[in-house]
Amino acid sequence: MRIYVAGCGGMLGEAVHKVLAEHHTLKCTDIDLNAPWLELCDFRDYAAYKASVESFAPEVLIHLGAHTDLEYCELNPDDAYRTNTLSVEHAATLAQAHGIPLVYISTAGIFDGQKLLYDDWDQPNPLGVYARSKYLGEHIVEKRVAKHFIFRAGWMMGGGPAKDKKFIAKMMKQLAAGAKVLNVVDDKLGTPTYTVDFARNINAMLGTEYYGLYNMVCGGETGRYEVAKELVDVLGLSDTVEVKAVNSDFFSKEYFAQRPPSERLVNYKLDLRGLNGMQDWKIALRQYIRDYYREYVAPFAPNYTP
Ligand SMILES: NC(=O)c1ccc[n+]([C@@H]2O[C@H](COP(=O)([O-])OP(=O)(O)OC[C@H]3O[C@@H](n4cnc5c(N)ncnc54)[C@H](OP(=O)(O)O)[C@@H]3O)[C@@H](O)[C@H]2O)c1
Incomplete structure (x- = not known):
């Protein structure tokens, strides 16, 4: 298939490009041209987005x-809604005009955390600008595009040292700087989501006509504290690095955007369809470190064995 991927220069884009390029002909664009396979397109600019998509004539x-930075979105709501919501209107218009399927990536962060575990049919209640901007994107896609896939991701793990902006990279940077204590919240529950598994599952779903909205996260129920403990353990650093439990107040200045206490998802619909290819998060974490961080960890984790 000919597939156009907009905003492909980030953590998830790296894996989507790698996985889909093995099976399809791609055009990948972004505003940040950090790889030779990326072309420039700012999807906030409808005319530019339309010209870029139409010149490629994609089938998807x-x-x-x-x-994806929650604090940036709180401080810059206009840009957040332009980027995360109005640009989805652009994508919806283009997909519908050409009668092609639209794939949109949403987030577990659209829930308010009053439940411990959310399936695909639970009612979202977004707490902040980022979450609201993404949830509005879901509405646009559902209302305006007949053939659509909405995939909700959890805590993304992917991209490696060059592109990972999230939790694993933040832990790795502290460890690389010689930290012997990692302060980690024990009051935030969620589900890690390995970008490579996520991209593979997108590819599998593109081969079907099971359009709709799907939770798509790694297996297992966990939280930030357990993920950090597991990371330290995998790196062979349990004897030298302490993972210290703190509550979210500890980071209230740095991470001032509201986050739900639980954003754990279960892939109920994928399970029912027999199409849940997402691995357990602990297995995925090990693969992520082996495939993306092996050289990076060598100087500070001499006992690490892939
Ligand atoms: N990261 C997570 O934990 C997470 C969780 C759930 C869902 N998601 C969703 O997954 C998708 C991919 O996220 P990610 O983690 O890969 O984020 P990412 O690493 O920040 O990548 C997003 C990419 O989009 C680019 N972009 C931003 N504005 C753009 C514009 N106007 N036109 C074209 N490209 C633009 C970014 O460029 P700049 O870097 O220059 O801004 C970046 O290269 C997003 O839809 C996100 O909401 C992410």
Whole structure:
């Protein structure tokens, strides 16, 4: 298939490009041209987005990019809604005009955390600008595009040292700087989501006509504290690095955007369809470190064995 991927320069885009390029002909664009396979397109600019998509004549449009920094979104709501919501309207218009499927990536962060575990049919209640901007994107896609896939991801693990902006990279940076204590919240529950598994499951779903909305996260129920403990353990650092439990107040200045106490998802619909290819998060974490961080960890984790 000919597949256009918009906003493909980030953590998830790296894996989507790698996995889909093995099976399809791709055009990948972004505003950040950090790889030779990326072309320039700012999807906030409808005319530019339309020209870029139409010159490629894709059979599928994947609208991948977004502003994913919650604090940035709180401080810059206009840009957050332009980027994360209005640009989805652009994608919806283009997909519907050409009668092609649209793939949109949403987030577990659209829930308010009053439940411990959310399936695909639970009612979202977004707490902040980022979450609201992404949830509005879901509505647009559902209302305006007949053939659509909405895939909800959890805590993304992917991209390696060059592209990972999230939790694993933040832990790795502290360890690389010689930290012997990692302060980690024990009051935030969620589900890690390995970008490579996520991209593979997108590819599998593209081969079906099971359009709709799907939770798509790794297996297992966990939280930030357990993920950090597991990371330290995998790296062979349990004897030298302490993972210290703190509550979210500890980081209230740095991470001032509201986050749900639980954003754990279960892939109920994928399970029912027999199409849940997502691995357990502990297995995925080990693969992520082996495939992306092996050289990076060598100087500070001499006992690490892939
Ligand atoms: N990261 C997570 O934990 C997570 C969890 C659930 C869902 N998601 C969703 O997954 C998708 C991919 O996220 P990610 O983690 O891969 O984020 P990412 O690493 O920040 O990548 C997003 C990419 O989109 C680009 N972008 C931003 N504005 C753009 C614009 N106007 N036009 C074109 N490209 C633009 C970004 O460029 P700049 O870097 O220059 O801004 C970046 O290269 C997003 O839709 C996100 O909401 C992410």
